[in-house]
Amino acid sequence: MAGKDLRALFASNDRDLHVADAFTNREAQWAAVTCALTEQLRTVTARGFDVQDVEAPRDNVVCFHGTGGIGKSTLARRIEASLADRDQPAQWPPLRIAARVLPIRIDLARAAGADLERVVLSLRLAVTVLQRPMPAFDLAFARYWEQAHPGEDLQDYLHRTSSAFARFADAASLPEQLKDTLSDVAQAVAVPGAVVGAAARLASAAARAVRERRSTVRALAGCARLADLLEADPDTELLSYLPHLLAYDLAQVHGKDPVLPVVLLDTFEDTGDRIHRDLERYLQRVVWLMPNVLFVVSGRNRLQWGDQDVVGQLDWTGPAAWPGLAGAGRRQLLVGDFTTADSEDYLARRLTLAGQPLIEANIRAQLAARSAGLPLYLDLAVMRFLEVRRTRTPSSEDFDMDFAALIARTMADLTPEERDALRAAALFEEFSVPLVTAAAGLPQEAAAARLVQRPFVDQDPAGQWRYHLHRAVRTALLGTADTSDDAWSERDWHNAAARAFTALGAEWKQGVPGDRRLLVACLRQGLALARDHRLDLDWLEHGAFAYTADSVWEPLTPPAALTTGPGTDQGPVALLTELLSALARRQHEPRPRTADRLQAVVDAHRLPPALQDMALYYLAKVQRDLGRTRESAAGMRHVLAGAGRYAAPARRGLAHLSRIGGDFPTALHTAADLGWAGRQHRVEGDIHWPNGHFERAARAYRSARTDAEQHRIQGEAATSQAMRALVLAFADPDRADGEIELAEQLLRPLVLRASGLNADLAALARDAGTGPGPDGDVPGRIAAVRAQIQAAGLTQLTAQADLVLVLHHAVRGESTEAAELAQRIHQQAPANGDHAYLAHIASFLAEQPLPDDAHPVTWLDSETAVRERWLRLLQTRRSR
Structure with missing residues (x-):
């Protein structure tokens, strides 16, 4: 379905251009509303339902939350129109419910000037269409109005503010309905001539009549709290309780079908913040006191009413009060991003010329990818397209950009501390509250803790750090000139990156020893930060040693740079990144390719000595795999001569080269003092099995595996076990099954190509001589x-x-x-x-x-x- 996008309409003089406010998808949200309506009808028509029960849990709220520009207000308008049987999107199935649905959308945006009084008045105006008396509410409201607006007639007020209430077709009849109600009450309590101007006197008389249980006020007597409300001070506090009376009056309306009001409270974030909750408290009171009304709340943040930590700030809180809102409850629904297909479809239907999409397919695909499904980005891109089109034909290069307006919209309702936390969060691909707090230089975690509750922060419980920014928001933050008054300078960004880098290093060092997942996660993000912001290697050097020591080789390519910053030269960080990436990728790419990559790192001569030895040692290993034993031996001897961290592995490499060359005595002599650091037992096993000493080799490999397990080196344990399985598969196939199974088990979580192939060869050696099998x-x-x-x-x-x-x-x-x-x-x-x-x-x-x-x-x-x-x-x- 499509309406009119007036802003885009006035962006072009081309009258043949069709500009539509396109609406896409959102079937899941519509299904949630229809399901909630069905449950609401079941609740209010159930035997024993009491609209005056103020203790029972409430399940009459659906909350749609999502980042700014995601389409929440558009969704609210479409829901209202669909419930009113007009302009329902074709993809939404029709509502089938045995009740009269009465939709009421109330915009709580600051620009709309909404306050509690307008909300309550809107509720009453909406039900005027029923043409049924609401005596309890009208009597109390007339008393309030007389006090709050002395001398001002309600009819004059409605006329003066007609634009705010124009959507209520029967709004003009409300003053007459109030007068009729007051007249009826005056007759019932024998107060002659009572009119609106004497509402206070009439209310007092009605309260006495209700307390005395006079038969003449039978219609009011059933409202248990009416007398108390008629006697309370007619102020804003009282006004917030009057919806209870309206709910009671609605419950007395009998007809062929029940009446189900649906109140859509849009732009709920403008009701206040997490500290100033006055209006939110009043609105929550309205929702609680009207259990026979379904409320659909849409805003940037999920409702916290079901949380325990807001006790005292609101009247009813916690999961016992709001079971559907607790945590990420079933009534808290994120308005998510468009799919790529929906994004392209949206752009195709926003601007058309002669019935055909105005934006070319390749540009639509580009914008859909850059938007990451964020409708606000797509809207800004449409305006950019029209702007460029005024002077020339737009091309894909015109959209290789981000929009400052997206950042302004994102930061609109954040505190200064939250804005700093947001910028710091953009430095991370994924983050935690402590990481963001440290990177932003904040003294407390409160701002970061509030930030992660925002809808533009996504969560992945399976990640090392569970939070990450919406991709379009993060890209815009890092790639767009920030126009905020407190925007960070280039030095601010550099300092924050340095703090983020230090925080990652501290997190790894303070983590559980041997936690590979944490190590790899810290390295990936640390390498990216150091690369993009020209930071020193610092802890990355020790992290690289820890990464290679375990021989596990998880993928380690850091996130691609999101900015066009200066960190693109072949400095130490870039070379270390290439080194570690080549080592990990050698399990997936041909050895000649790995050799070329490592050779380039070595030839640069810009790494610290220990890391230069690392590059040279692994280059020599790859050369050995390729049969370039002369070059391999030269590299190993060079590393050994340096007597550094890789001296013992280099000595092991020379022992392997002696074995490969067929000089087993020299190989065994070299292996004699390798110790654990040089993997002595595994080298001895490699020497003994070709000589036919199978049991001796199998024992050596078992010792090598045990040592590796004691040192928590998974890769070495798996490699040793694979070789033990191969030797026993040659010598004793009956014992090989369990050894092969263990090798496969140890290899399963790892990426060790050579060891995996040795395990495969073990299975083949076990089966050698047999006929075709399964x-x-x-x-x-x-x-x-x-x-x-x-x-x-x-x-x-x-x-x-x-x-x-x-x-x-x-x-x-x-x-x-x-x-x-x-x-x-x-x-x-x-x-x-x-x-x-x-x-x-x-x-x-x-x-x-x-x-x-x-x-x-x-x-x-x-x-x-x-x-x-x-x-x-x-x-x-x-x-x-």
Whole structure:
């Protein structure tokens, strides 16, 4: 459905241009209203319902809350129109209810000049359409009016303020209804000639008559609190209780269908703030005292009436009083963002020319993406489109911007402290109250605590920090010139970023030791802050060491920069970001790509020494994976010579290189004093199993896993267990099942590509020699794993996969296939002799002599002893 957008209409001289105030979606909100109406009807028609019961819990409120510009007022107007059977959106199903629905929308905006008196008067004016007397209310209200507006006739007042009450078609009849009521009461209590001007005297007489239970005032006698209200001081406090009388009078209206008034209180945020609640207290009183009326409240903030912490500020509070409003109760509904499709549809229907959308499809898509579903952004974009169109054809570049008006609207009702908290929150992708308080430099958390209750702050209970700003609001805050009187200068932003960065570091250091989730979350945001605001590395260096120590490799790419600030050069922060990102991504991208990235970091020579060693060490590891053993050895020796943090890992790397080169005694000697820091047990396992010492290797891997578990290093524990599973799968398939299952369990939450492939090879080695199973034939499965190995660039695992296939053929007695494959492994061995020992083992299993040109291997003992151990394994597998 569409109305007229007058602001856009006057933005162009093109009379062929059709400007519509488009309305999109909101089916869920309409469904909530219709459901509440059905429940309300069931409540008020139930046996035992008492409109005068002021103790029973209330469930007669629906609250729509959402950020400024999200479309709450438009929604309220559409609900009012739909309940009045006019201009109902086509996507909303019709209301089907056996009652007369009476919608009353009251705008509480400051600009509308709403106060308690206008609200109460609006309620009475709305029910004049029923043309039924409201004697209890009218008598008390006439007395109040006489006191509050001495000498002013109600009819003159309504005429003078007609614009405020023009929407009530029968407003002009209210003064006559009041006069008729007073005349009837005057006759009943025998006060001759009583008119509006003598309302006080008439009310006093009526109160006496009610207390004396005279039969002439039977129509009033049923209202238990009427006499007290007629005798109370006729002030604003009394006025706030008079809706109780109107609710009583409405309950006496009998007809074919019950009457269900629906009062829509729009722009509720303008009733006050969390400290000054006078008007809100009066309005809550109105809602409580009219349980036979459904109230639909729309505003920026959810209603706090169901919270315990507002006791004393309002009359009725807590979940016992308002079960539907407690917390994020079923009657608290967030008016959310448009979907991308709805945003584009909205833009297509806002401006049309000759029945076709005026805004081109590519621009609509761009605006929908930038708006993050915020209707206010879309409205501002429409006005921008018309502004540009006056001089030329708009292009997508015209909308590569944000709107200061969006920020002004967001900050409209925030205190100065809350505005500072909002700006500080924009520095974070996700945040907590303490983080924002620290970043804003506030002495107390109160402002941040209030801020997170605002609708432009979204919540994700599964996040490390549960709060994050609406994306369009955050982008605008960081990318738009703030026009507020207390706008932050560039130095203010830098200082706040430094405080935010320090707060993240403190949160990590004070957190639970070994909390990877916290570490990664702090690193991601810390790297982004340091990058965008030119901060020093500080705690990021120690965070990087902690990140790599666990060998888990969660994705660590920090959030993209939301500003065009200066932090785009290849300084230490940018290089550290690239380093950590490359290390994490190496589990997902080919090793040559990782090597190139790490080489670029090393060649920049702008990292502190310890981090430079980190980059060089991991580059050497990747080079080893790629078969570039000479470059790898040079890198490892350079790191070892520096005697820094990565010296022990570098010594381990050299031990691995000796093993890869077939020099097992040197490898074992190098591993002898590695200790836990150098992962000594795992290195020993890597050395022993090719030599046929399977049990010795399995014990070493178990010790390596135990050490890792004691040090809470998940990645190392999983890697060691994967290798233990592989060794036992070769030597003793009956024991392998549990070991493979444990390896898969340890690997499941991690991203360790090489270790995962080793676990896959373990399952294949266990099944070697068997026929096709439920998972397929062994050669086909090996081919699939080999393809993954090649895609990952893990060349050292290729020969290992081929070795499993040789074992399969050998166990099955397929000597020709085994011999041919063993010969191919020799032929495909690197020219430098890396991993030549695997080709030797393939010949052992194929029961073939070594080729004359085979690369030499120095075993821990004689070649004959190693061959015999592998042949015993083969015979055991065949007999099994």
